Amino acid sequence: MIMAEKYFIIGSNSFSGASFVDFLLKQGHSVMGASRSDELHKAFLPYRWNGKDADFRFYKYDLNKNLEEIVSLVKNEKPTFVVNFAAQGMVAQSWEYPDHWFMTNVVSTIRLHDRLRHFDFLNKYVHVTTPEVYGSTDGFIKEDIPFNPSTPYAVSRAAADMSLKTFFDAYKFPVVFTRAANVYGPGQQLYRIIPRTILSILTGKKLQLHGGGHSKRSFIHFRDVASATHKIATQGIPGETYHISTNEIVTVRELVEKICQKLDADFDNCVEVVGERLGKDAAYMLDSSKIRQGLGWKDEVSLDEGLEDCIEWVQSNLGDLRDMHWDYVHKP
Missing domain, CATH: 3.40.50.720 (NAD(P)-binding Rossmann-like Domain)
Structure with missing residues (x-):
């Protein structure tokens, strides 16, 4: 206890x-x-x-x-x-x-x-x-x-x-x-890549994919x-x-493709490739052996399971989410 x-x-x-x-x-x-x-x-x-x-x-x-x-x-x-x-x-x-x-x-x-x-x-x-x-x-x-x-x-x-x-x-x-x-997970801000991709597909809007989505991420x-x-x-x-961190690495493009597959959407019809952001890091992959070995932690939610979790959240709240601001609004 x-x-x-x-x-x-x-x-x-x-x-x-x-x-x-x-x-x-x-x-x-x-x-x-x-x-x-x-x-x-x-x-x-x-x-x-x-x-x-x-x-x-x-x-x-x-x-x-x-x-x-x-x-x-x-x-x-x-x-x-x-x-x-x-x-x-x-x-x-x-x-x-x-x-x-x-x-x-x-x-x-x-x-x-x-x-x-x-x-x-x-x-x-x-x-x-x-x-x-x-x-x-x-x-x-x-x-x-x-x-x-x-x-x-x-x-x-x-x-x-x-x-x-x-x-x-x-x-x-x-x-x-x-x-x-x-x-990531249910409740994430709509300007982040996973909820924004799901929302874009469900509402028929094009998703802008910066630099073609070649950055590698966990x-x-x-x-x-x-x-x-x-x-x-x-x-x-x-x-x-x-x-x-998990040990599963994907490109942002592969992530978007996974979401498209789960929603039976065609990647090419859903995505518009645009220029890369200034100073965007191509990759950072974290070795998490310290917390695993030292504190006995391990990750338990696979990316596939987690994406299903996010899709369910967006679908359950679609009536509210679709009418909200999707873009980041800066406050000093």
Whole structure:
């Protein structure tokens, strides 16, 4: 039996944040969440689907504007774990407003860390970061590969990661880092490749495939990411980084072809090939042996099973989803 703990999730409106809240509530934990926007439509909040959300409290706090409120909440509630999913997260748009990415992902985030390091009740601070910090790589990479970021987004995340490492070295701040492959699942934002492909096919719209979809990726269902994140929070060694990934690698084109096959759609009729995005990494493949061997984690949801899961979610919510904005809308 898992002992109930108190968690504070920063960025609880994000796909990964909301999905992790759902995982924790199903485990019987008490959860608080904060995001800068009001809670989203129920279709994007997995923790609202299961009737177990009575133990969840939501706060509309912006990391850039409400640092004092966030720190006060942590000080008063004394959560055992703080898990931070909050970040400006779009790669392509980071070229347009790089200062916004650096304000959120570096300045405001480091201000938060500098306050949290004084709280001795904090068992672990889980910093959810990204493999984008590595740039494009060859073969499977381990956690100790040097950073080589190629976009403003990746540089901003690398800067915060490096700052946190100094906090661990200097103050023994109990941080652990997670870097996951391409996360997906029911409830994901519509501008992401899997829900957008499904929606495009079901509504008869052309999907724009950047660069022909030749980038290689590992796609991992958030049920697997959630179980890994929980293990890292409770069992991870402070100061360490853990990769979360499957060993199944596909190109984006192969992914779209899989979805077309499942929906009996013709790839050529559904897709329009357009130019590649600026600075897009051709490949990054994460070696996840550290978490598998060290913490006993393994992924359980195959890509085929996960895609079926996503198709069912889109079909069940199609009436609402088809009329929503599919494109990313930037908010400073």
